[in-house]
Amino acid sequence: MTLLLAIVTGILFTAGFYLVLRRSLVKVIFGLMFLGHAANLLIFNIGRLTKGAPAFILEGNQTAVEPYAEPIPQALILTAIVIGFGVQAFAIVLFKKAYQMIGSDDIHSLKSTDRIA
């Protein structure tokens, strides 16, 4: 399972960076989403996977007994997903607005900021 997830993470990173380098604004957004998912999966995987053992302290015990899943990576991912969701929603609106104003989704047409006045 760890290996499978590692491969999936790799594919997501590859696809993400490839899409970010494309000229179409839509593809850039998809690239950003893939990169976000890749980072989340990476954290999930690197926190060592434990199957079917939630991070609970059983009743009557003072500490958790092995095996239990590590709670921190899950907490981190949850935070990262929420933040990623907000930021991506903003990015989509921004890109749409930019597309409407410029009339093209080709990144090479976003040149007015680089022109020397």
Place this chain on the structure above:
Amino acid sequence: MTKFDIELLVLLPILLPLAFAIVMLFAWNNLQFQRVMNLVAGSVGFIVSIVLFSTIYVNGIQVVAIGGWKIPYGIVLVADNFSAIMVLMSGLMGFAVAFYSIVTVNKKNEQHFYYPLLQILLMGVNGAFLTGDMFNLYVWFEVMLISSFVLLALGGKQEQLEGAVKYVTLNLISSMIFLSAVGILYGLTGTLNMADLAVKVQLVENQGLVTVVAMMFLVSFGIKSAVFPLFSWLPASYHTPPVAVSALFAGLLTKVGVYTMYRVFTLIFDINNEFIGTVILIIAGFTMLTGVLGAAAQNDFRRILSFHIVSQVGYMVMALGLMTAFSFAAGIFYIVYHIITKTNLFFISGIVEKIKGTYNLDTLGGLFKKYPSVSLLFLISAFTLSGIPPFAGFWAKFTVALAGFCIEQYLIVGLSLFVGLLTLYSMTKIWNYAFWQDEKQESEMEREFYKIPIQRKYLLYSPSIFMTVVILLLSLFAGSAFDFAVLTGEQLANPQYYINAVLGGK
């Protein structure tokens, strides 16, 4: 002060902007109230940052465990000398920008939550300066980024949107790399507390992987602090938003990246690692040079200044790359002087725009004859930025170069001096075109400017006058300021101080 007071004090730079932002949101349709609240927030924030600074100066490093969790399990806030300096700077910025915003930000932008966003941005910046937890740092980065995204696009002009697309894309990629690096670091060490990381990273068997993570942090913070070759978002976006936003971004945002770079590479990763030091120095050299050459080609007031940010970040990164206690001190002094000077230059560019209606150097002119006081303000900041002797910039550049000489890095020192010369060239260019040359014709805008009541004009000038006074004070008392920077440099060069303060002396 009791322990509780101090803990509250460390939290205040984060809590106050949040509280003020919430209050402002409740009065969303009452602009006058928001303006006043923003002034109050700026002033209170400035006072709090001064009190925090003096407390840290007297009492040493302060650690707050949020929610009473046992260190290193919960999130901690750590205020050491470096954090205190940076929070002081952000308080100063918040104060000056609050006053500057009233005259320069137009009503439409104000209605679109300009003031609450400003406070949230300051909260994110202060949080990033104070946190002692890697993942928490990521969260503060995002708080800061999302409000900066909106501030940058506020107004929705075409060039703003284009700039924002580049800014958003590159900064999101940077955040993802940062997040992945934090994840890997956690996988290697099982902790996120920076002080705990500093101890445990040394014990990791696979030191090769640690270097990889270090490089991931370097790339991520490199994008945020706009170093070569990752700076392209900065000159594409910083000249587009309302000038008050430009000034705040120019002063604070890239410096957050630089701050985290200093923090991570002094505390967590071994500062005696030759490889990391060399990489940072090479990057610093290229950053200085490309930034200043980019500026030389530009013909727009704000774009020249934007490219200069890149070049100046090069100096700060160079001071980090030299990796001695003295070079850290020089770097910190450089950051402080740069924040103040750069913000003031953007303030002045805004004043010029208010008078003439343009940032384009070709159509500007005749300012020296008509507005000698504005010209004087510019001249002081320009001299400071290019490092002319009596001013703070000279001491900053001098100490950075001295730090380089001490460990015989002559190439980078030579380059930094050459870049200083080119900086003087671009400042002369602005001076010649905008202030010195004869006025071509009086623009429509300028006649409008005459009609502005005198009180508003003073309100427009006052933040810049205030910043100029701060520059002069920093220049006059450069000795005492640098003494404190040396203490801070010592603290950074010996991570044991930080680690003992957080984990308890063992």
